[in-house]
Amino acid sequence: MTATSTTLDIAGLTIHRPSGALLVRDATFTIGPSEVVLLVGPSGCGKSTIVKLLGGLLDTGREGWTVAGRLGCGGRSIDLGQERSHVGGIVFQDHALFNDLSALENLRIAADHAGVPPDPELVSGATALLGDIEPRKTIASCSGGQRQRLAIARTLLADRPVLLFDEPNSGLDVNMARRLGELIRDLCRSMGKPALVVAHHVKDLLPVADRVLLFDTRSRRLVEVPRDAEIIEAELLKLDADGSAAATAPLPQAAEAAAPARAPAPGARRNPWPAAIGHRSKFYWFGRYMAEYFWELCVSPLMLVYMGAGALIMGFVSMWFGFHYNSFGGYLKSLLHDETLVGLGLVQGTVAVPLISSILFVARNNAIIAADIGNRVLSSQFKAMENLRIEARTYIFSAILINMVVGALMLLVLSLGVASWSSMQTWHLQFPQQNFELWRGQFFQKLILDGYRPAPSMGWVLLKVALSAALAGAAAIVIGGGRKESVLEINSAIARSIIVGVTLTLLVHAVISVLTL
Amino acid sequence: MRSVNTKFGVMFGRPAAMAASIGLSVLFLAAGWATLPTRNPPATWVYRLPDPGAAAAADAIPVFIMRPDRSTLRAGQANIKADGHIDVTLYDPSDPRLIEGSEGLLFNADLRVLWLMASEEERAQLQRGLEKLGRGLRDALDAVLRSPEFNEDYRGALTEIGRETIEAAWRDPRTKAAYEELLRSAEPVLREAVGRDLKAIVMKRAEPLLWEMVSANVGSLFSVFHAHQWDLTPVEQALDAIQRDVRERALIEKTAQRILDSWQAKDFLRTFAGNVVDAVARDTRLKDVLARLLTDQRLGPYLSAASQPAGELARMTPQVLFGVHPQTDLNALAAYTFRGFVTGRPGPLIILMSAQRREEILALDRQSPRPLLHGAQP
Numbered sequence: 001m002t003a004t005s006t007t008l009d010i011a012g013l014t015i016h017r018p019s020g021a022l023l024v025r026d027a028t029f030t031i032g033p034s035e036v037v038l039l040v041g042p043s044g045c046g047k048s049t050i051v052k053l054l055g056g057l058l059d060t061g062r063e064g065w066t067v068a069g070r071l072g073c074g075g076r077s078i079d080l081g082q083e084r085s086h087v088g089g090i091v092f093q094d095h096a097l098f099n100d101l102s103a104l105e106n107l108r109i110a111a112d113h114a115g116v117p118p119d120p121e122l123v124s125g126a127t128a129l130l131g132d133i134e135p136r137k138t139i140a141s142c143s144g145g146q147r148q149r150l151a152i153a154r155t156l157l158a159d160r161p162v163l164l165f166d167e168p169n170s171g172l173d174v175n176m177a178r179r180l181g182e183l184i185r186d187l188c189r190s191m192g193k194p195a196l197v198v199a200h201h202v203k204d205l206l207p208v209a210d211r212v213l214l215f216d217t218r219s220r221r222l223v224e225v226p227r228d229a230e231i232i233e234a235e236l237l238k239l240d241a242d243g244s245a246a247a248t249a250p251l252p253q254a255a256e257a258a259a260p261a262r263a264p265a266p267g268a269r270r271n272p273w274p275a276a277i278g279h280r281s282k283f284y285w286f287g288r289y290m291a292e293y294f295w296e297l298c299v300s301p302l303m304l305v306y307m308g309a310g311a312l313i314m315g316f317v318s319m320w321f322g323f324h325y326n327s328f329g330g331y332l333k334s335l336l337h338d339e340t341l342v343g344l345g346l347v348q349g350t351v352a353v354p355l356i357s358s359i360l361f362v363a364r365n366n367a368i369i370a371a372d373i374g375n376r377v378l379s380s381q382f383k384a385m386e387n388l389r390i391e392a393r394t395y396i397f398s399a400i401l402i403n404m405v406v407g408a409l410m411l412l413v414l415s416l417g418v419a420s421w422s423s424m425q426t427w428h429l430q431f432p433q434q435n436f437e438l439w440r441g442q443f444f445q446k447l448i449l450d451g452y453r454p455a456p457s458m459g460w461v462l463l464k465v466a467l468s469a470a471l472a473g474a475a476a477i478v479i480g481g482g483r484k485e486s487v488l489e490i491n492s493a494i495a496r497s498i499i500v501g502v503t504l505t506l507l508v509h510a511v512i513s514v515l516t517l
Numbered sequence: 518m519r520s521v522n523t524k525f526g527v528m529f530g531r532p533a534a535m536a537a538s539i540g541l542s543v544l545f546l547a548a549g550w551a552t553l554p555t556r557n558p559p560a561t562w563v564y565r566l567p568d569p570g571a572a573a574a575a576d577a578i579p580v581f582i583m584r585p586d587r588s589t590l591r592a593g594q595a596n597i598k599a600d601g602h603i604d605v606t607l608y609d610p611s612d613p614r615l616i617e618g619s620e621g622l623l624f625n626a627d628l629r630v631l632w633l634m635a636s637e638e639e640r641a642q643l644q645r646g647l648e649k650l651g652r653g654l655r656d657a658l659d660a661v662l663r664s665p666e667f668n669e670d671y672r673g674a675l676t677e678i679g680r681e682t683i684e685a686a687w688r689d690p691r692t693k694a695a696y697e698e699l700l701r702s703a704e705p706v707l708r709e710a711v712g713r714d715l716k717a718i719v720m721k722r723a724e725p726l727l728w729e730m731v732s733a734n735v736g737s738l739f740s741v742f743h744a745h746q747w748d749l750t751p752v753e754q755a756l757d758a759i760q761r762d763v764r765e766r767a768l769i770e771k772t773a774q775r776i777l778d779s780w781q782a783k784d785f786l787r788t789f790a791g792n793v794v795d796a797v798a799r800d801t802r803l804k805d806v807l808a809r810l811l812t813d814q815r816l817g818p819y820l821s822a823a824s825q826p827a828g829e830l831a832r833m834t835p836q837v838l839f840g841v842h843p844q845t846d847l848n849a850l851a852a853y854t855f856r857g858f859v860t861g862r863p864g865p866l867i868i869l870m871s872a873q874r875r876e877e878i879l880a881l882d883r884q885s886p887r888p889l890l891h892g893a894q895p
Contacts, residue, residue: 301537335855337847417549424552431847437608438591440554451556
């Protein structure tokens with residue numbers, strides 16, 4: 001592994017919350033090459049905020065966090081009040097794994113966006129803890145400990161000058177936590193990188209720490225304390241006593257403690273990860289996200305059944321009620337047959353089916369998009385993407401918008417086909433002695449010219465379907481991408497996304513239909 | 518997003534799900550494809566008109582086939598070419614009904630074709646309804662003409678209009694020409710006297726003649742299925758009356774009698790009476806008076822004789838001619854005819870039938886339907 005001998009220098013760091021409250025005052029510390037520094041403090045004191053700042057994820061500026069101070073790293077000095085720091089690769093507390101990708105793909109995407117392909121030693125080291133994880137496994141099927149290790153390995157593969165660990169040992173059993181600590185230390189030493197480890201349970205990590213910084217919530221300063229577990233515990237107890245009583249409650253142990261992950265015995269079997277990671281271009285990842293959303297938003301079987309059922313019902317309803325329940329329908333259906341059929345064809349093809357198809361499409365997909373994006377926000381996936389330099393907007397937002405437009409048009413064609421078939425069969429129920437060709441000639445009279453050329457009015461139909469899908473998709477992205485603190489907020493975003501999307505769809509269809517009458 | 522334990526699965530779901538999606542997509546596309554109209558189908562049969570110059574070229578003429586119960590079914594469409602050839606493209610060339618239904622008749626889409634397609638029983642039923650309505654209208658008109666309301670409010674105005682239209686009819690060049698022809702048939706020395714007295718007698722008889730013509734022809738106004746000819750019986754009667762007047766006045770009796778017996782006199786009176794009716798029809802004031810008359814609620818009770826047969830005919834005609842019933846299948850012929858009737862653009866149509874049916878229809882009407890000759894096969 002290539003050692004870089006980087007030093008992290010923080011000088012005069014002061015952070016104010018968006019509310020104006022002081023978080024930390026004039027913090028100055030240095031983490032040398034290969035040095036592991038623990039940052040300890042009571043829950044909610046702001047340790048993770050410092051990690052986010054160093055990882056370039058803190059929203060500063062107007063209506064955001066206010067930051068002052070300088071950062072020096074690798075010969076470069078950054079005014080933290082003016083620009084973002086991207087020196088740190090973060091291992092998030094809630095892992096922030098991309099749960100639409102497999103375990104292997106989570107590592108691959110990090111490696112592929114690392115700037116330069118990580119060297120084999122780094123890959124080998126980063127994946128050392130993953131021997132018991134099947135690379136093709138999905139994130140959902142991984143245990144808590146496996147996810148933790150995957151998150152660490154992913155961050156290591158991003159190959160940033162500084163390693164930032166946000167409570168990496170939470171959810172790990174004692175053995176695994178110690179092994180993790182050793183891994184962090186070994187990695188830091190072999191790579192010559194400084195590491196800042198935010199920890200709440202310090203005992204497991206203390207043996208590997210070179211120094212310990214205590215977040216003193218009384219003075220709002222970072223103070224160095226001896227590497228002594230008892231002293232640290234005592235200091236923390238003091239701070240907790242001065243702080244909220246809630247902070248003294250023991251942290252819940254993660255479920256992982258009940259089912260600890262077992263690292264493979266050395267030499268038990270060859271680690272398949274390094275060979276599997278390889279390298280892929282950004283086009284691959286764009287195509288990967290395109291395919292994923294194409295499946296979810298456009299062609300999953302349930303989606304097709306749902307759209308097909310809507311079109312089937314639309315075709316039946318328009319034809320049955322068009323002939324039966326207009327004025328004197330029962331009497332005049334014979335006399336006004338041809339005109340009724342031409343009119344029903346026109347209305348069904350240019351107004352009714354495009355509208356119902358768009359509404360069904362948007363309602364379903366806006367729910368999915370808002371839930372998907374909301375989940376990514378809540379689980380810090382976008383932050384992780386940003387920290388890993390993965391272009392979330394290019395990959396995810398573009399894939400969603402492109403698939404919304406393409407899928408809406410594709411499903412419109414399918415819906416028109418199903419609705420036409422349903423209409424034709426319904427017509428035949430009402431006029432059983434007539435030849436289908438009579439229906440064909442009349443129904444498509446104003447939709448298809450010369451038997452095969454779509455009428456110009458179909459261009460407007462495509463426009464309104466595509467535009468409504470694009471606007472609704474954009475609305476779902478915006479709503480889903482808003483701040484999320486809980487699952488309830490995701491639920492609320494889903495509902496809002498459906499309402500806004502369907503309303504936009506109705507408006508677009510109404511306006512274009514009226515303008516092109 | 519979906520979670521399946523394979524690379525393929527992570528991206529697209531289970532292979533079974535993919536297969537289901539592909540299957541559903543193909544199914545939907547196939548369903549839609551099956552509904553599209555057949556593109557440029559070849560002509561099934563070719564006919565030609567006996568007199569090619571008499572028909573204008575036309576596209577997409579509906580073709581019907583007549584079934585044994587005389588009902589018709591849309592069976593295809595045809596194109597009339599400028600050279601008189603007609604390409605018929607049938608929806609289903611293998612339809613067994615075509616074996617006995619290959620004789621074609623070209624019609625104009627008006628009510629007459631529906632009348633000809635009706636069964637004898639249906640035509641008799643309609644005929645009875647029309648006659649009943651005609652009688653009812655005559656009775657109603659008589660009652661109206663005798664009513665005090667009419668005599669007080671309308672007779673004066675109508676008489677004035679009648680007088681002026683008679684004068685206008687007298688001044689009509691065609692009347693003048695017929696009158697001159699009549700006078701030329703008289704002895705030159707008697708022409709002046711005959712002309713002077715005869716005009717007074719004719720004008721005296723013209724006014725009642727007008728009312729009698731209206732009364733006699735009111736029934737035939739509603740007969741749309743017959744050639745439109747005025748009932749000239751009142752004219753014959755007026756001619757007799759004029760002759761009586763002439764005799765009573767001893768108007769150079771023998772000469773005058775000979776004049777009035779001549780064809781010139783009969784031609785003159787017919788021309789005059791026809792011009793009077795035409796002048797009445799052109800008079801715009803008459804429309805106003807008639808509008809008031811027809812909307813005058815006081816006259817309603819006098820029309821009761823016509824209201825019942827009118828209602829019966831109104832109910833019966835659509836049912837018989839258009840096949841309008843609440844649960845009926847499509848009567849495509851009636852629908853096409855109705856469209857031509859409503860739009861004022863009745864186009865041609867072709868009905869295929871057996872040779873026997875064709876002869877039956879041509880026996881009813883040799884003028885309107887035009888038989889098609891079989892041409893070379895396409």
